[in-house]
Amino acid sequence: MISKLCQRFGGSATRSQEKRVFRVTKTGHLGAKILMMFSTVVLLSCNPPQKDYPLRLSTNSWVGYEPFYIAESMGYFSKDAIHLIEMPFSLTMDQSLRAGTLDAAAVSLSRALSLVGAGHDITVLMILNWSNGADQLIAHPSIKSVVDLKGKTVGAEENTVNGYLLQRALQINGLSISDITFKHTQNTDVADAFRAGEIMAGAVYGAEIPILLSLGARPIFDSSDIPGEILDVLIVRTPYLEQNPDKIEQLILAWFKGVDHLKHIAAGAKRPIGLMSDKAFKAAIRQIKFASIIDNTDFLQNTAKKLEALINLRLALTNSLGISRERSRTSQTKPLINSVPFFDAISKVGE
Template sequence: MKRRSFLTAVAGAAFLTACGAGEDDTGTAGAKITLGFSAWPGWFPWQVAQEKGLFAKNGVTVELKYFDSYTDSLNALATGNLTCNSQTLNDTLSSVSGGSKQTIVLLNDNSTGNDQIIAAPGIRTVADLKGKKVAAEQGTVDHYLLLLALEKAGLTEKDVTFTPLLTDAAAAAFVAGQVDAVGVFAPFTTTALGRSGSTAVSTSKDFPGAIPDALSFQAQFVKDHPDEVQKVVQTWFDTTAWIKDNAAEAVSIMAKKGGVSDADYKTYDAGTTIFTKEQNIEAFTPGGDAKHLDYQANKIAEFLVSTKLVDAKPPLDGLFEPKFVKAVR
C-alpha cells in the first residue's frame, strides 16, 4: 500500500480509464463527483461519510475510489480521471509543476507525528544514521521527511545508503533487520515499531506544518460546479462532527478500512491533526509562518527544486480557494 508520493509519473491510459471519473462528472450541473483517497488517518473519514450517508444528506452524488497505490490516485487526478483527490500539498505542487490544473478547496489535516523515521536499537539520533542503510519509498513524503531530517542534522542523502522500497516492503525489511532505519507512515509505523528496541528518531512533529493533507479538485470542475464542491466540503465538516459524537463507531469504520485494530487506530490520533473550519480559514489566509498554506507551499516548492525532485517551481496563482470553507455552516 502506497501513500503520499510527491513524484508523479503518468500511468497507463488503460488503468486510468478503468478507475476514471466517467464522462458525466464534469458535463452537467449536479454531476457525479469521483473522490479518490488512500491509506492515511486524515483521509479515512471519507469512508465514514459514505457509510453514514452524509454525502446523500447534503444532496451530492459522490463515488469514492480507494487506491492501494497512492501514486495511482495522483496520476488519476493529474490526467483528469478523478474529479478530486485527497493528497498532500507536496504532491499537488509536483503535479502542478508538471502542468496539471488543480485547486485546493479543503485542508483535511496536518501530519503531526504519523510520518516517522524509525531506527534500529543503538541509533538514537538522525546524526547516528550516517553510514547506515535507510529504506523508504522513493518519491514519497516519508522520503521528503528523511531529507528534511538529514538536512536539519547537517547531513545529506549521500551520507546514508538510501534503499528505495515500497512502504510496506520497507517496513518489513526493517523488521527483518535488512536495513538500519526506515521512513514510514501510519499504519506502517505500527509494523516497523514491532522490531524490538526500535524507536522514532524523527517524525513530522519535528517539522510543524511541513506535511499538510488536502482535497484537490480539477480546477475546471471548481469553476463549472461550485455548488457541488461546496456540498463536498460541507460533508467533510459534517463528518468530522459526526465522528466527534460517535467516536467508537467511527474508529471501527476507519480501522477496518485501514486494516488495523481499533486499538492501533486510536494510537494514530495525536499524529494526525484534523483541521477545524477556523484552522482551515487561517491556513488559507496568506501569512508568514507555518500555519499558512502559501508560506508552506513556497518552502516546499523551493525544497523540491533544490533537491531536483521537480524541474521548476510550480505557479501558486489560483491554487488555493478559501471560499468553500468560509461558507461552511
C-alpha cells in the same frame, strides 16, 4: 468495445458498481489489480463529465479521510450531488483526473505537487489533516538520535512524505542529505532492507512501523516534531471548480460536519460505518490531527501565505535530495491555491 460495455452497465456506473470496482486492496492478485484498473476506465468513461453530474471524489482507506465517509453515512451531503470513490492506486487516480472522469481528490501535499509536476490543472482548496506521529524515522538501536545518522545509510521513498520527513529531521539537527548515504526505498520495502542490513534507518508510515519495531529498531524522529507540515489536502480539477462552485461548497461543509462528528465519537458516541475497522480507526486516530476551520483560516488567509511557504520549503528540500528524473514527477510548478470556496462555505456555518 468500451461503448458495448457501457451499454452492458446501462450507460452508467452505479454507486454499488463503483464500490465493487475500487475496493481492491494492495494485497490483491496482479490480475485483480489489472482488472480493477481496466474497470475504472470502463465505468468512469460511461459517464462523460457534465455540469449536472455528481462530483466524483477520490479517496483511499486512510483514517485521515474518514470524515468524508462519516458525512456520507450521516447524510451531510446529497448522494445525487457527491460520489465518494475509494481508489487505492495512485496511477488510476492520475489517469482518471487526466481523463476528466474524476473531479476532486483527497491527497497528500506531496502527491498534489507530483500531479502538478505531471501537468494536471488542479487547485488546492483546503487542508484536511496533518500527521502527528503517523510518519516516523526509525533506526537501528545503536543509533540514539538523528545526529548519529551521519555516515550511515538511510532509506526513504523519494518525492513522498517519507523523503520530506527525513530531510526535515536532518535539517533540524544540523545535518544535510550529503551527511548520509541516501538509498531510495519504497515504504513497503524499508523493513526488508533493514532486515537485510542494507540500511541503518528508514522513514516509514503505516504497517511498516510495527514491523520495524519488532526487529528491534526504535523511532528517533516523527511527524509530531514538525506539526502542521505533513499535510493532506483537498484538490479539485480547476475547470470543474469554475463550473460547479455549489457542489464544492457542499463538500467542504460536509467535511467539517464529519470532523465535528468525530469529536462526539471520541466522547463515546457510536461510530457510523466507515472504511476502517473500529480497532484500526482507534489506533490510527491518535496519530493525526484534523484541520479545523480555525486551522484552515490560518493556512489560507492573506492569500494563503503560510501554505505557500510550506510548498516552497517542500520543493526546496525535494531538489536538494537529488531526485532522479525517472522517479520524480515534481517540478517547480506550484499548484493553484484558491481559498475563496473555503471562506464562502464557512460563512454559511450555522445557517
